[in-house]
Amino acid sequence: MYNLKINYGPEIDRKLCNKCGNCYQYCPQDVFGWDKDKNEPTVDYAGECDMCCFCEILCPQVAIDVKIPLHNLLDFGIAPVNYKKISDTFEE
Numbered sequence: 001m002y003n004l005k006i007n008y009g010p011e012i013d014r015k016l017c018n019k020c021g022n023c024y025q026y027c028p029q030d031v032f033g034w035d036k037d038k039n040e041p042t043v044d045y046a047g048e049c050d051m052c053c054f055c056e057i058l059c060p061q062v063a064i065d066v067k068i069p070l071h072n073l074l075d076f077g078i079a080p081v082n083y084k085k086i087s088d089t090f091e092e
């Protein structure tokens with residue numbers, strides 16, 4: 001049995017979040033849930049995130065950071081500096 005860890009998608013800084021609900025309400029992929037006891041958003045389906053960054057834009061507290069996988073960064077042409085040399089080695 002595989003234990004698959006999703007290490008991309010939105011991360012919420014709980015110290016900044018004011019619990020406005022924008023992320024929960026407007027994410028087009030329904031990635032967020034809502035903890036009724038704590039009255040705050042939860043990240044329930046990170047694997048469904050398509051990295052549109054809409055939640056980041058709508059968050060009034062700048063409390064959300066959407067983690068983007070390396071292969072997507074490379075596809076977008078915005079790989080981190082440290083990976084530039086690695087990608088250069090594959091150019092013909």
Ligand code: SF4
Pocket residue numbers: 009010026027028029030031032048049050051052053054055056066
């Ligand atoms: S990046 Fe887009 S799909 Fe992913 S959690 Fe934010 S709003 Fe939803």
Ligand code: SF4
Pocket residue numbers: 012016017018019020021022023024041058059060061062063064
């Ligand atoms: S949009 Fe930002 S401030 Fe509002 S509930 Fe989501 S994380 Fe919290």
